[in-house]
Amino acid sequence: MPPFPSAVVIREVGLRDGLQSIQTILSTQQKIEWIAAAHAAGQREIEVGSFVPARLLPQLADTAELVAYAKTLPDLRVSVLVPNLKGAERAIDSRADLMLVPLSASHAHSLANLRKTPDEVVAEVARMRAARDAAGSQTLIEGGIGTAFGCTIQGAVDQSEVLRCMQALLDAGADRVSIADTVGYASPAAVRDLFEKARRIAGERFWCGHFHDTRGLALANVYAALGTGVARFDATLAGIGGCPHAPGASGNASSEDLAFMLADMGIDTGIDIEQLLALRARVAQWLPNETLRGTLWLAGLPKTFQQRAIQTAIA
Template sequence: MTINYPKKVTIIEVGPRDGLQNEKQFVPTEIKAKFIETLFDSGVTEMEITSFVSPKWVPQMKDASEIVRASNSILKKKIVLVPNEKGIELALEQKCNALAVFVGVSDTFNKRNINKTTKESLDELIPRIKRLKQMGIFLRACISTAFYCPFEGKIEKAKVIELCRAFVDAGIDELSVADTIGMANPIECYDLFKDLKFLFPNTLITAHFHDTRKMALANIFASLQAGVDRFDSSAGGLGGCPFAPGATGNVATEDVVYMLNQMGIETGIDLKRLLAAIDLITSEMDRPLESGQYKLHLQERLKQA
C-alpha cells in the first residue's frame, strides 16, 4: 500500500508556554524572551508563548504581558492560553491575535483542572468563541485527555469527536488534540486522526503528544499516515501536566524535526539553531533534558571540548 505523507509539516512550538508552565522554577523574563527569539531564528513560525493565568496558581507565567510585548517584533502569530474571561481581557489588552482555550474530554480531569465539568466548560466557551471570532481573533481549542485519562481510563472516541464537533460548529480555527498522559498507541492515533481529518476538513487538526512511555514519535508517524501535518512539540521535551499524575514532558521538538528530516518531510526548522535555543534554556532547568537529539548534541560538545 502506498502512503502519501505530507511534503511539509508545521511544528507549533509549545515550550515557552506548555513547557515552562509545568517546570518547577520561574525562568527569568529576559531568558524566556531570548528563548522565544532563538526558537524563531531556528525557523519556528508558530508558537505558544505564554498563558494569561492567575500568578497565584501558575507563578511561572506571571510575566505574560512582558513576554507578549517582547515577542511583538518577531512573531506575527503569538498564541497565548486564556483560561477565563479575565485572561481574555488581558490578552486583548496586549493586542494578541491568537488565543488558545482548553477543555478535557474527561469530566474528572476537567474538574481537577478548572473545577468544572466538560459541559460546563463548553457552555462557557461557546459564546466567548463566537464573540472573539467576530473580532477576527484566531482561536485554537486544546482538547485534553483525548485518548486516556489518569482518573477515568480509556476515553471513547465518540466523546472526543462530539466535543470537537461542538468547537468546530462554534467557529474554532484549530483543534489541538492531546494524548495528555502519553498512553495512546499508533493504531489509536491513526484511527482518531483519520476520522477527525475526514469529518472536519476545513479545520486545522493538530496532534499533541506527551512522551511518557516513549511512544510519541511512533504516534506522530501514525498520525502522518492519517493525514495530519501539524504537531505540537516542546524544545528539549520540556513540560508535563500538573493535573495528570505521571505525565511527563511533551515530545521534544528536536527529535520530531530530526525524524521528519530523515523522512524527507520539510519543517523549515534548522536543527542546529534549535539545539542552540535549548542550550539557552537548559541552564535554567533543575533537571537534565532527556531528548535523544539533545543528548547527542551534548556528547558532541564534550568530544570537542
C-alpha cells in the same frame, strides 16, 4: 495512507506547557531570548504563555509582555493558552494571533483540572467567540481537546466523546480544533484511528496534534498522525513538561527530536536543527535542576546527515 505532508509546523509550547510543569522560574529576559532564538532557528509558531491568574501560575505572569515582544518578530504566529473568558479578553487585548482553549474529554480530568465539565467549556468558547467578534479582533480560537486517549483519573476515554466535543467546539465558534494526549495514553493505532475520524469531522480546521512521551510513544504517535494529513504538532524544547494530574508522566515530544525525524523524512519544518540544538544547550543551562529529555542532543546528528534546503516558512 495518504502521502505525508510536504511541510509540517512544529509549534513550540515549551514556554507554556514546559515552564508551567517545572519548579524553576525563568526571567522575562530569558524567555525573550528563548523566543528570539527559536524564531531565528526557524520556528514560526510559539505558544508564549497562558493568560491565567498570576497567583495560580506565577511562572507565566509575564505572558502579555511576551506576546508584545513576539509580535515584533516577522512571520511568527504567537499563541497563548486561555482557560476562560477573562483570559480570552486578555489574549484579545494582547493581539495574540491564536488562543488555545483547553477542554478535557475526560470528565474526571476536566473537573479536577479545569473545574468545569466539557460542555461548560464549550459554552465558554461560544462566549469567547462573541467577545472576539464584538472586539473586531483577528485572534483565532483553537479548541484543544485534551486527555483524548485517556487519563490517570478516569482511565480510558471514549472516542465518541472526543468527537462529540470536537463537533460541539466547532459549532460554538472555534476556528480550529486540536487533539492532545495530555498524559501519554495514546498509541499509534489509536492515533491513526481517532485522527482519521477527526479529519472527517473538522477537515482543515483540525489543526494540531499534541503528544507526551510518557510511554515512549510521542514520535511514533506523530508518525501515525502524519499519515492522516495533520501537519502541525506541539512539542517542547528538551521535551520539558508534564501534567500535575499525571503522576509518573514524562514530558512532551521533544522539539529537536521531532525536527530531526521530520527532516530525515524529507518533510520541511523551516527549522535549522543545529541552531535548535544550540538553543537547547542554552536553555539547559538555565534549568540545571530540572529533568530534561530528548535524545538528539546526546547522539548528535547522524554523520553525513544533510538537512534539505529549508523552504519558505509555512503560513
